[in-house]
Amino acid sequence: METMETIDKPPDPCAGSSSDCVTPVLSRRVCLLPINQEYLVVELGSLCEVIEVEGITPVPGMPHVLAGVTTCRGAVIPLIDLRVLLDWSRALVPRYAAVVRHGGVRFGILTDNVPEIQTVQSGDRSEESCGKPSHTHHFLTDFINVTGKKRVRLDLSALLAAIESLPARPAIGSN
Secondary structure, rough: OOOOOOOOOOOOOOOOOOOHHOOOOOOEEEEEEEEEEEEEEEEHEEEEEEEEEOOOOOEEEEEEEOOEEEOOOOEEEEEEEEHHOOOOOOEEEOEEEEEEEEEEEEEEEEOOOOEEEEEEEHHHHEEEEEOOOOOOOOOOEEEEOOOEEEEEOOOHHHHHHHHHOOOOOOOOOOO
């Protein structure tokens, strides 16, 4: 006689009292980029590494937002200075760069200090826009509540598109 195995159905996790039923809270990690006494947020999955910038080589003919290039583990990395796009003070010389990857593009975003890593809950994203005119800073999208403060999310795709649309600075020695 063949024996049949019975597979017990797992108990319903919400079959007991309402205190037994816990809705899972989804969280994700983000990187806070300290720029000019503000913190811009990028998803941690986009961050490759943080480097100390020892030197920046200017590249003629590039838009002003591209501060130049540096090397990172033997690779040449373009460096973006968001203070230029945001019309923020450039009193401090950025010491670090958050090297990020978006699609097949790897680039550094200059920061004043070492970026911070934080955890945010799934409900911490605000539907409220960041209040910036869409024609000027459309790469700043919405707010995310990080450690009790509203921080603006940086859309890397929109940032790259904004940079591609900028005019190049004059080449050295051109009239």
